[in-house]
Every structure is written in C-alpha cells, then in structure tokens.
Amino acid sequence: MVDIIYPLSFLAAASALLALVMLFAKDALTCAMALLGVLLSTAGIYGMIGAHFVATIQLVVYAGAIMVLFVFSIMLLNLKKLGDRFPITSPRFLIGAVSGLAIVGAGTWGILQWIPQSYGTWDNQAMLAAGGNTRILAHSLFTQHAIAFEAVSVALIVALVGAVTLAKRKFE
Amino acid sequence: MDPVIFTTLAVVAKMLLLLAVTLGVVPVMVWFERRGAGWFQGRPGPNRVGPFGLLQPLADVIKFFFKEDWTPGNADKFWYWMAPLIALVAPLAAISVIPFGSHLVIGDSVVQMQLADVDAGVIFILAFAGLEVYPVILAGWASNNKYSVLGALRGSAQVVSYEISMGLALLSMLLFYGTFNMNEMVTWQTGTLWGFLPAWGCFFNPFAALVFWVSIFAETNRLPFDLPEGESEIVAGYHLEYGAFKFAAFFMAEYVAMIMAAALMITVFFGGYGFLPGMQTILEIATQQFGLGAAGIQNVTALLQFTSLASKVAFVMFVFVWVRWTLPRFRFDQLMDLGWKWLFPLSLVNLVFTAWLTWYMGQ
Numbered sequence: 001m002v003d004i005i006y007p008l009s010f011l012a013a014a015s016a017l018l019a020l021v022m023l024f025a026k027d028a029l030t031c032a033m034a035l036l037g038v039l040l041s042t043a044g045i046y047g048m049i050g051a052h053f054v055a056t057i058q059l060v061v062y063a064g065a066i067m068v069l070f071v072f073s074i075m076l077l078n079l080k081k082l083g084d085r086f087p088i089t090s091p092r093f094l095i096g097a098v099s100g101l102a103i104v105g106a107g108t109w110g111i112l113q114w115i116p117q118s119y120g121t122w123d124n125q126a127m128l129a130a131g132g133n134t135r136i137l138a139h140s141l142f143t144q145h146a147i148a149f150e151a152v153s154v155a156l157i158v159a160l161v162g163a164v165t166l167a168k169r170k171f172e
Numbered sequence: 173m174d175p176v177i178f179t180t181l182a183v184v185a186k187m188l189l190l191l192a193v194t195l196g197v198v199p200v201m202v203w204f205e206r207r208g209a210g211w212f213q214g215r216p217g218p219n220r221v222g223p224f225g226l227l228q229p230l231a232d233v234i235k236f237f238f239k240e241d242w243t244p245g246n247a248d249k250f251w252y253w254m255a256p257l258i259a260l261v262a263p264l265a266a267i268s269v270i271p272f273g274s275h276l277v278i279g280d281s282v283v284q285m286q287l288a289d290v291d292a293g294v295i296f297i298l299a300f301a302g303l304e305v306y307p308v309i310l311a312g313w314a315s316n317n318k319y320s321v322l323g324a325l326r327g328s329a330q331v332v333s334y335e336i337s338m339g340l341a342l343l344s345m346l347l348f349y350g351t352f353n354m355n356e357m358v359t360w361q362t363g364t365l366w367g368f369l370p371a372w373g374c375f376f377n378p379f380a381a382l383v384f385w386v387s388i389f390a391e392t393n394r395l396p397f398d399l400p401e402g403e404s405e406i407v408a409g410y411h412l413e414y415g416a417f418k419f420a421a422f423f424m425a426e427y428v429a430m431i432m433a434a435a436l437m438i439t440v441f442f443g444g445y446g447f448l449p450g451m452q453t454i455l456e457i458a459t460q461q462f463g464l465g466a467a468g469i470q471n472v473t474a475l476l477q478f479t480s481l482a483s484k485v486a487f488v489m490f491v492f493v494w495v496r497w498t499l500p501r502f503r504f505d506q507l508m509d510l511g512w513k514w515l516f517p518l519s520l521v522n523l524v525f526t527a528w529l530t531w532y533m534g535q
Contacts, residue, residue, distance in 0.1 A: 029251065029313065036306070043299075047290070053352075056295035064302025068332065071306070075313050075321070134292050134352050 004048050011048065015041035028074045036067045050127070053134040175281070182283045190267060190287060193482075197489075198427045199229035205493055212497035239416035244315060247413065251314035256414065256421035259307035263429040266300035269293040270435045271355050273445050273477040277467040285445075285474055286355070293354040294342060297436050298335075301391060304429060305331050308400060308410050311422070315413035323409025327400025330390055330507060334397075337515035338387035341380040344519070344526040345373050345440050358444035370449070374441040377526060381441040383519045388433040390511065392426060394492055396499040397507055434488035435481070442484055445477035 015038045022034035039062045046055035127133050141149050203218075203226060210217020218225035243252060270293075273285030290296045305328045312324020349357045357373075365371045374381035390397040401409040411422045438444060447455075458464065458472050502510070 027248075029248070029310075033251070033306075033310075052291040053295070056290070056292045056299050059299030060295060060302060064299055064305075068302075068305050068309070068328070071309055072328070075309065075324075 008045060008048050011041045011044045015045070029071065032067065032070045032074055035070070036063055039063050039067065051133060053137050178281055182281075183287070186283075186285075186287050191264070194264065194267060194428050194431050195424065197431060198424050199233070201427050201430075201489060201493075202229045202232065202423075204490075205496070208493040209497050212494075233420075236417050236420040241416045241418070244317070244413045246316040248314040248316065251310045252413075253418070255307045255311035255314060256418045256425070258310065259304070259422055259425035260428065262300050262303040262307070263425060263432040266297045267428070267432045267435065269296050269354065270432070270439055271358060271445060272435075272481050273474040274355075275470070276474050277470045285478065289353075289355065292352040294346065294352050294357075294436075294440070297432070298339060298342065301338075301429075301433075302335060304391070307422075307425070311414065312410035315410075317413050319407045320410055320412045323400055323407075323412065326504060327393065327410050330393075330397065330399060330511075333508065333511040334387045334390035334515075337383050337511060337519045338391060340516070340519040340523050341384040341387065342440060344377055344380045344523045347523075347526050347530045348373065348376055354439050354444070357440060358446055361443045362446050370443055370446070372441060372443040377441075377522070379522050380519065380526070381437075383515050383522070384437055384441065386510075386515065388430075388437060389492075389495065390507070392429045392433055392492075394426075394430065395496040396502050398501060399504055399507060430489065430492055431485060434485045434492075437488065438481060438484045443480075445481040447476065448480045448483070451476045451480060 018034045018037040018041065022031050022038060025031045025034060039058060043055045043058040043063065046052075046058060127136060130136050206228065207217040207225060218228040221227040221231050243249060268287040269290045271284075271286040271289075275285055276283040308327040308331065309324050312320040312322075312327070315321075345357075346352065349360050351357060351360075361370070361372050363371045365375055369375055389395075393400050399409075401411075411419055414422060455469070455472060455476060459469055462468070464472065
C-alpha cells in the first residue's frame with residue numbers, strides 16, 4: 001500500500017487551517033465557505049483511509065445540500081460584515097470556551113483509550129474480498145442495524161414535519 | 173522501472189490526458205456550436221477565419237486575452253475571483269472517476285484507464301455535480317448586482333431541483349446493477365439483450381434514461397433550460413459582471429460540465445466504454461494482421477474502448493447542440509413545473525417500480 005500519511009497530514013492541516021478561518025473571518029460568506037472547505041478536506045481524509053462511501057455521503061449531504069442552505073440564508077438575509085460585536089472576554093463566551101475545550105479533550109482522551117483495541121476484522125484485503133466497503137456498509141445497515149436505521153429515519157421525518165408545521169404557522 | 177515512479181508517471185499521464193481531452197474539446201465545441209447554429213438556421217455560420225471557420229475559437233481566445241480585465245467597484249473581490257475557478261474545478265474533479273477503458277498493459281504492469289477507482293463512484297460524481305451550485309451563487313452574490321443575484325437564485329434553484337430527479341433516475345439504475353462501482357456497471361452492460369440489442373441500461377429502464385437526459389440539460393444550464401443566463405429577461409444572469417477571461421472560465425466550465433454529464437450518462441445508461449457493434453471484428457482483424465500477443469490484444473481493446481466512449485460522448489454533445497437550436501427556451505414556471513410536478517413524481521414511481529421489478533426478478 002502506498003504511504004498515505006503525507007496526503008493525510010496535508011488534508012488534516014488544511015481542515016484545521018480552514019476551521020480557524022471559519023472562526024475568525026469577519027465576513028459571513030467567507031466563514032461559510034471555510035466551513036465548506038473543512039467538510040471537503042474531511043471528506044478527502046475519509047476517502048484516503050478507504051471509506052469511500054462515507055466520503056461521498058459527506059460531500060453529497062454536507063457540502064452539496066446543507067452548506068448550500070447556509071450560503072442561501074446568508075445571501076438572502078444579506079449578512080455582510082459581522083464587525084467586532086463579539087465580546088471575547090464576556091463570561092458567557094468564557095464558559096462556552098472552557099466547556100467546549102473540556103468536551104473536545106474528553107473526546108480525544110476517549111478515542112485515544114479506544115484506538116489500540118479498535119482494529120476490527122476489516123482490513124483492506126478482507127474489505128475487497130467481501131465486495132468493497134459500500135456493500136459491507138449497506139449489508140450491516142440493513143441487517144444488523146436495521147431497527148436503528150429505521151428509527152433514525154422516523155426521527156428525521158418527525159423533525160421535517162415539525163419544521164414545516166412551525167414555518168406554516170408563521171406564514172398564516 | 174521503479175514501481176512507485178511508474179505509478180506516479182501513469183497517474184500524471186492520465187491526469188494530462190483527461191485535462192487535454194476535456195479542455196481540448198471546448199474550442200471544438202464552440203466552433204461546432206456556431207457552425208451548427210448556422211447549419212440549423214440555413215446560413216453559413218462563421219466561415220472566414222481559417223478553413224470552414226475552424227480558427228474562429230482561436231480568434232475568440234485572442235479576444236478574451238486582450239479584453240480589459242475589469243472588476244466591478246463594489247464587488248466582493250475574493251469571491252468574485254474564486255467563483256470562475258470553482259466553476260472549472262468541480263466538473264474536472266468529477267470526471268476523474270469515470271472509467272474510459274478497461275486497462276493497458278505496459279511491460280509487466282497494468283495501468284487502469286481511470287484516474288480514481290472510487291468504490292462509490294456514482295455518488296462521488298453526484299457530490300461534485302452538487303458542488304456546481306456554489307460558483308453560481310458565489311458569482312451572483314459577489315458581483316453586487318441585482319440582476320446577477322436574480323440570475324444566481326434562478327440558476328441555483330434550477331440546479332437543486334433537477335438534481336433530485338437526476339439522483340432518482342440514477343438510483344433506479346443502481347438497483348439494477350447492485351453496485352456503485354462504475355467499472356462493474358460497464359461490465360454488467362456487456363453482452364446482448366434478446367440476441368440483437370446491446371444490453372445497455374437504457375433498454376432495461378428507458379424512462380430513467382429519459383429523465384436523466386432531460387435533467388442533465390437543466391444541470392448544465394443548456395437550452396431549453398438556460399434560464400440562469402436568461403439574456404432576454406435579466407441581461408445575462410449570474411455572470412453578468414464577468415468579462416474577459418473570467419467569463420471565458422465560466423464558458424469553459426459549462427462545456428466541461430457537459431462532457432462530464434455526457435460521460436456519466438454513457439457509463440450508466442449506454443454501455444460506457446463497452447464495444448460498439450463491429451468493434452469486435454476490428455479487434456479480430458487487427459489481431460490476425462499484426463499477430464498480436466495477449467498484451468497487444470489488451471492494449472488494442474483499451475484503445476477501441478476509449479474510442480467507443482469518445483464517440484458516444486461526441487454524439488451526446490451533438491444532441492446538446494441539436495436541441496439547443498431546435499427547442500425554444502422554457503419559461504421559469506414551466507421549468508419548475510416540469511421538474512417538480514412531472515419528473516420528480518414520475519421518477520419516484522419509476523424507482524418504486526424498479527425496486528419491485530428487481531425483487532420480482534430475484535425471486
């Protein structure tokens with residue numbers, strides 16, 4: 001297997017950099033496009049480690065649909081420059097920052113604890129032998145995790161109906 | 173040769189080939205579009221620059237180079253410059269997963285005739301087709317012009333709407349093939365149906381093929397659905413404020429997107445790089461004439477496959493021009509009606525029917 005650590009670290013650096021741009025840019029559209037860049041480079045990382053299906057779904061759903069919605073709302077509300085109204089020393093921001101860092105730290109710690117035991121039965125050879133990762137994923141989604149899958153789709157429909165009801169009341 | 177260097181060279185060569193073919197087709201298409209317009213309207217078309225006006229695209233390029241490169245005063249400079257670049261990048265990235273032949277044998281090594289063999293190739297293309305909305309929105313918004321924003325809104329609404337029926341048409345084919353991998357799809361489509369028809373996807377699911385074909389006209393902003401441009405109502409749509417080479421970039425992006433969409437449609441519905449009728453005979457004659465070995469046969473096969481894909485794509489491109497000069501432009505509400513009230517429900521019904529059919533055949 002060709003060494004993929006260089007492209008991976010490039011993509012990781014790109015996504016970290018774009019995440020910083022997203023946080024600190026003053027122009028709302030630039031923030032949104034930086035977020036799009038983060039999503040694209042994450043999709044690239046997924047693709048490099050062989051999770052093609054997750055990578056493409058990331059592109060279709062996040063980059064192709066959700067970000068379009070973001071950009072649309074920014075354009076239609078005409079959010080131009082956000083300016084310096086953001087109080088960086090306010091207690092609210094500090095509490096948010098500390099708890100955010102705590103969550104990220106806990107997550108990282110948890111992943112690091114879990115990684116050494118995480119190499120399951122699927123390596124690249126086993127994946128190819130079973131017909132590619134899309135097939136494996138589809139199989140496990142519709143057999144092993146069928147109930148969870150259906151529950152998630154019901155939850156999404158409930159959310160959709162709720163959103164339409166809320167929006168409709170406002171218009172009437 | 174060192175295998176790593178060989179692989180790198182092969183990948184770079186494939187990239188250059190794809191770039192050369194997709195971008196090299198653009199001037200030819202520009203020439204054909206104008207000559208075709210003349211042909212359909214019973215007038216000569218451009219015939220002064222070079223034989224049959226063949227050098228007309230070159231004259232256009234020179235004009236684009238020497239025009240003043242102008243940026244509107246209140247435009248958002250960064251995104252104004254980025255939009256044409258994104259417009260070109262998205263379809264070029266999408267074209268990288270389309271297989272244009274099986275494989276070549278050079279020495280002891282095998283070169284796959286596909287830039288990236290992505291397992292979920294079809295969705296990958298859909299993903300990058302979805303990114304084609306961004307340049308439209310960005311260009312319209314960054315130009316800071318009411319007409320540009322109107323054009324951008326129309327354009328993005330159209331692309332987003334037709335993506336749905338396009339996706340549903342593709343989905344029904346995925347049920348037939350049972351794979352996302354484009355190479356496997358092409359393999360599935362080799363052979364014949366009832367002894368005389370090639371076993372192409374469009375003969376199994378003609379309705380999906382039709383919906384897909386209509387949708388790519390809307391996706392690539394071609395007539396009869398070129399409303400984002402709409403020069404009769406909103407001056408020139410999202411690229412109104414663009415001139416010189418930035419406009420040319422949008423123009424090129426449209427043709428690259430057309431080639432990409434055509435290649436995708438060929439791969440999913442029309443047998444991909446599979447042999448056209450008669451190519452097997454050519455291969456046999458070549459084998460006998462030159463006494464080819466196994467590697468030679470494989471290489472000639474790959475070349476013929478590339479020719480097959482290229483000629484099918486050329487035909488679809490011809491249809492693009494043909495339709496452009498035959499049908500008048502739709503009104504915007506007619507376009508939306510067609511997309512949401514006809515194509516969307518019908519392709520949904522088709523999808524359910526195909527699902528039932530696949531289940532029934534599997535019984």
